[in-house]
Amino acid sequence: MLTRRWAILRGKEDNLVKDLKETTLSFKKLGKKYGISRQAIHAFSKRQRIKRPKRPKGHQTEGCPLCQKLLKISKKPHSEFTSIRTIVKKTRGSMGECQYHLRWLREKRLVNEKFGRLHSKRIEEAYAIYFTKRLPISTIGREVGLKNFASIIRQHRAWGWNVPPSPYDWRGRSRIQSETQRRKRR
Numbered sequence: 001m002l003t004r005r006w007a008i009l010r011g012k013e014d015n016l017v018k019d020l021k022e023t024t025l026s027f028k029k030l031g032k033k034y035g036i037s038r039q040a041i042h043a044f045s046k047r048q049r050i051k052r053p054k055r056p057k058g059h060q061t062e063g064c065p066l067c068q069k070l071l072k073i074s075k076k077p078h079s080e081f082t083s084i085r086t087i088v089k090k091t092r093g094s095m096g097e098c099q100y101h102l103r104w105l106r107e108k109r110l111v112n113e114k115f116g117r118l119h120s121k122r123i124e125e126a127y128a129i130y131f132t133k134r135l136p137i138s139t140i141g142r143e144v145g146l147k148n149f150a151s152i153i154r155q156h157r158a159w160g161w162n163v164p165p166s167p168y169d170w171r172g173r174s175r176i177q178s179e180t181q182r183r184k185r186r
């Protein structure tokens with residue numbers, strides 16, 4: 001039984017020894033790679049008296065595809081205003097997974113503290129218009145179905161979100177336009 005199990009490994013022992021000595025791949029992953037059980041890898045490692053390198057503490061962002069995807073999204077302009085739902089969709093991960101890796105990235109200060117905090121897709125939509133179309137806040141609110149977009153912006157600013165000022169005044173008139181009109185009148 002044992003010989004049969006090792007027979008599969010024959011010819012690949014050297015590779016396995018190398019992997020055991022030089023990588024931090026788990027026994028389980030190595031088992032999959034070599035087509036034998038985790039226990040068999042463990043037994044092999046013990047028999048060969050292999051000292052395995054210590055796995056670095058914490059999460060390795062460079063080697064994590066999900067972290068890399070999250071970082072890529074976070075580097076786009078106004079990425080803090082992308083809702084977590086959109087982020088999850090873009091990374092093709094799950095909500096739990098994304099939250100875990102986001103926490104890690106925030107802790108390491110690799111992403112903005114606000115990145116991934118927004119939950120509402122409607123607010124995300126409103127901000128997307130705010131940043132691209134430069135419409136009055138009330139118009140945007142009507143367009144996406146948010147009655148209180150102005151107060152949401154106020155709240156976000158109070159929480160430290162970087163929301164640039166609207167080019168329109170509270171009456172919905174362009175600030176630049178009314179400025180030129182004022183100058184003409186003089």
Ligand SMILES: [Zn+2]
Nearest residue numbers: 064066067101
């Ligand atoms: Zn990660």
